[in-house]
Amino acid sequence: MKITDTSDLWWKTAVVYCLDVETFLDSNGDGVGDLQGLGQRIDYLAQLGVTCLWLMPFYPTPDRDDGYDISDFYGIDPRLGTHGDLVEVIRTARDRGMRVIVDLVVNHTSDRHPWFLAAKRSVDSPYRDYYIWRSDAPPKGQKNAVFPGQADGIWEKDEKSGQWYQHSFYEHQPDLNIANPRVRDEIAKVIGFWLQLGISGFRVDAVPFLLEIPEGADIPEPHDLLKDIRRFLQRRSSEAILLGEVNLPYEQQIEYFGGESGDELTMQFDFVGMQALYLSLVRRDPAPLIEALRSRPELGTEVQWANFLRNHDELTLDKLSDAEREEVFEAFAPDERQRVFGRGITRRLPPMLEGDPRRIRMAYSLLFTLPGTPVLFYGEEIGMGENIEIPGRQAVRTPMQWSDDRNGGFSDAAPSRLVAAPPSDGYAPTHVNVATQLEDRGSLLHFVRDLVSRYRISPELGWGAFEVVEQPASSVLVHSLTADVGRFVAVHNFSEVPVETRFRLPDEPDGSALVDLLHAARLPLGPKGVVAFEVPAFGYRWLRVSRPGDGRVT
Ligand code: TEU
DSSP: OOSSOGGGOGGGGOOEEEEOGGGTOOSSSSSSOOHHHHHHTHHHHHHHTOOEEEEOOOSOOOOSSTTOSOSOTTOOOTTTOOHHHHHHHHHHHHHTTOEEEEEEOOSBOOTTSHHHHHHHHOTTSTTGGGBOEESSOOOTTOOOOSSBTTBSSSEEEOTTTOOEEEOSSOTTSOBBOTTSHHHHHHHHHHHHHHHHTTOOEEEETTHHHHTOOOTTOOOSOHHHHHHHHHHHHHHHOTTOEEEEOOOSOHHHHHHHTTGGGOOSOSEEEOHHHHHHHHHHHHHTOSHHHHHHHHHSOOOOTTOEEEEESOOSSOEEOTTSOHHHHHHHHHHHOOSGGGEETTTEEOOOHHHHTTTOHHHHHHHHHHHHHSSSEEEEETTGGGTOOOOTTSOGGGGGOOOOOOOSSGGGGSOSSOGGGSSSOOOOSTTSTTTSOHHHHHHOTTSHHHHHHHHHHHHHTOTHHHHOEEEEOOOSOTTEEEEEEEETTEEEEEEEEOSSSOEEEEEEOTTSOTTOEEEETTTTEEEEOOGGGEEEEEEOTTOEEEEEEEOTTOOOOO
């Protein structure tokens, strides 16, 4: 047995699926999705090939930030069910080979959280220092809140004490003071609680904000706090992970992995690569993505990138230059209503690509072949669109579309009682739904399933060393991932023009061939490892190097 047994690091080759319980399936007809509903769809997710469910916040909440404003870290929102229902979900998922991770939102609480209520009641309350206060008015030109236009600065006055509390996000989300050791103990207890219920880790919300230490606080290096959290997590559960939301440039992300020692976040979303990918899609040119991937730091064995095309927030373009952002806006969000915060797009992928199945499939093929672990947002597998009638980030948070029945099979409630209205355009449930696509072998759902199953038997994708393979076609990206199990070569044409690609894999032994994993085909490598073929408009190929006698059948 090797010291790093790859099967321990399950998350290096996981297929993560993010969903919000309230928009997945409503089992009791009140218009709100619930845990029992989710329980009924675990088999659907298993059949899709998902190996890790990420549940967005399901805690008690005044619901002014879609559940990211939490009023009890240990509870379950009563609209969604009970702890018993959650345990059933976790257990059923585990039985079908799926782990569950949950959101850990400890940068802030809701202003309805009992800690904040107590903190406001008296400056002498033991909970006062759970939050961050200043006694004088914040200076003009202060730091802006994360949601421009929705919060004015990051300080809000508490009328009773005349002091100001810090909130990085909405005014109703006071920031917790992580410099206070009692707050750190609370966070550890929350982690311990959910682990004990059987979850396999956390998606950690807004990590850089969490590590922001109030001015003048007497505290060691903030990253030591993250290291403490990680140590605690691993003591309680060796398989558990921290998947961090760190929307920062690559150089800074390295610090959140814990640098060389890799002892902070286990995984981080690749926001930079995601944004470059959109610029590449707009330009029909892989160059921006190639540049990002080349500058993406190589990681040690025990950490990982999480790749995604869309998440529940706006498609942020904040890491692009102003001109590049404008370019993506013009192509993918021509209508002002499709933009938010001056930096992001409130749409899902298929409408941005004008519903062109070739482009949509090419984008998902890319997602699954990028070095790392893919993360899907619910509904991506069937090509759901957004509801443009709903302003802001909520537009992409509409109910899962199960069938062409009323409410898309999501709920029996009157449409007016639904937690969110499905789109009524060409992406309405009558046109886009699971039931219809299950019956159609040529559907996007079956396509994504095929990608998932191929991803799962190609550990090179999660483990391999990345390399861009040189070839002459400028609209084509050929990249390879090499691991001890073998070598994977992916080919993607970003343009509508079919083009010939020709490349060399000089180090492969004589008699090697490329096996096409998506279509039954075998391309022998010529002398010096040369191979050439035509890539169709927006085409993609998944190729595995088959070496003489390597014994692999797939
Ligand atoms: O988002 C935190 C965060 O920093 C986001 O603002 C994200 O980086 C940004 O949208 C990209 O431009 C998390 C959740 O994902 C979000 O839904 C919550 O509203 C937010 O925390 C506050 O809890």
